[in-house]
Amino acid sequence: MGAYTKITDLVTGSEGSAFITTDGQNRYFFELSKIEANIEFTVIAKKLLGHRMKQHKVVGAEGKGSMTIYNVSPAALAVYQQYIKDGGVPQISIQVANDDPSSTIGKRTVVMRNCILSKVPVAYLEDGSEDLNTTDTDFTFDDLDDLERYVLPENMR
Numbered sequence: 001m002g003a004y005t006k007i008t009d010l011v012t013g014s015e016g017s018a019f020i021t022t023d024g025q026n027r028y029f030f031e032l033s034k035i036e037a038n039i040e041f042t043v044i045a046k047k048l049l050g051h052r053m054k055q056h057k058v059v060g061a062e063g064k065g066s067m068t069i070y071n072v073s074p075a076a077l078a079v080y081q082q083y084i085k086d087g088g089v090p091q092i093s094i095q096v097a098n099d100d101p102s103s104t105i106g107k108r109t110v111v112m113r114n115c116i117l118s119k120v121p122v123a124y125l126e127d128g129s130e131d132l133n134t135t136d137t138d139f140t141f142d143d144l145d146d147l148e149r150y151v152l153p154e155n156m157r
Contacts, residue, residue: 037065063141104154114142
């Protein structure tokens with residue numbers, strides 16, 4: 001039988017960890033509930049003389065993401081208070097590792113640099129809520145490094 005993907009080698013989304021670095025201080029991103037980040041290409045389309053179809057060219061890229069955070073940390077609000085008070089914006093990096101011990105493909109770790117969260121929680125109360133206090137926010141990032149990469153599953157090596 002040929003090589004195939006085993007379901008045990010697919011990575012579970014809840015297996016991993018995240019760290020946030022603000023002004024050089026690295027800490028476990030304990031208030032993170034969910035994170036998703038993507039790179040989106042900026043593409044131009046142009047029909048050139050003598051061609052009936054448009055051609056496409058990548059002219060840039062943009063890092064975008066979204067996350068859900070628990071409203072339990074004073075650190076995020078402090079970042080924005082710093083901007084409001086003195087105009088300074090600290091450098092923020094977010095490092096995410098997917099590490100499912102049941103998989104044979106190993107660990108993947110990426111770090112996104114120069115992150116800007118579009119909003120942070122200031123206050124939230126709701127008299128009828130029994131849900132955990134969370135905030136959904138978008139973010140951008142300007143650079144990234146792929147620190148560790150998945151390998152081929154054991155049965156395909």
